[in-house]
Amino acid sequence: MRFTGTDSYIATPDLMVAVNAAVSLQRPLLVKGEPGTGKTVLAHEIAAALGRPLIPWHIKSTTKAQQGLYEYDAVARLRDGQLGDARVHDIRNYIKRGKLWDAFTAETPPVLLIDEIDKADIEFPNDLLLELDRMEFHVYETGETIAAKVRPVVVITSNNEKELPDAFLRRCFFHYIRFPDRETMERIVAVHFPDIRNELVREAMALFYEIRDVPGLKKKPSTSELLDWLKLLMIDEIPPEVLKQRDPAKLIPPLHGALLKNEQDVHLFERLAFLNRRERH
Structure with missing residues (x-):
């Protein structure tokens, strides 16, 4: 299927080209533009148009790239061990899956929205380079590798609050949403x-x-x-x-x-x- 906009979202021809090119190339679509021009809504509309689920990851200034993969709660495991909880024998009980993990293992290939990536620390995009490129990552605590069977459509939005690294930009298909005429x-x-x-x-x-x-x-x-x-x-x-x-x-x-x-x-x-x-x- 090709993205041509939806009944509730007016997409300009150049935006349609950008979305379909990113899907065909299996590259993340990096979308910039003035606040309020529909960058975030675009991901919702792409998911609706392609009939795919949406997995949104809204980035904050405190967000770390590792949170998108998984988080290991060693403190909770230590506490449960002291209390004699049987859950401590399976380390998986203390691993919280992140948005990329959910996207990679979804039954239906989803649309993954990484929203306002420029809010995070400058190293955040670099820390996701390998995972977004290979569509896989390693879970050190369990020794397993989480890999996407089918690459999700990745939409990344930015308000240009920070410059993104060149190495990250090379891996994306870029589109600037011009203000509507x-x-x-x-x-x-x-x-x-x-x-x-x-x-x-x-x-x-x-x-x-x-x-x-x-x-x-x-x-x-x-x-x-x-x-x-x-x-x-x-x-x-x-x-x-x-x-x-x-x-x-x-x-x-x-x-x-x-x-x-x-x-x-x-x-x-x-x-x-x-x-x-x-x-x-």
């Missing part, structure tokens, strides 16, 4: 809000892209934030005419908390509105 964004909105008024979408989109183009904006609003904003506009029944008014003295849009996510950007719009009022007087 207006035509693509209209298709995305139509999927989420099929009954929304065309006039409201038109005026909201015009204002949304104007906001993204404001110089000095610390955080540009993303696709997910546009969808949240549209939902609020419909709930509060904000008429399109309110968005259509381009009063320079009122630059901050209604319900702007869905779009502007820090005080610096709100203050920027307040300053612009103040300057425009002064110029008019």
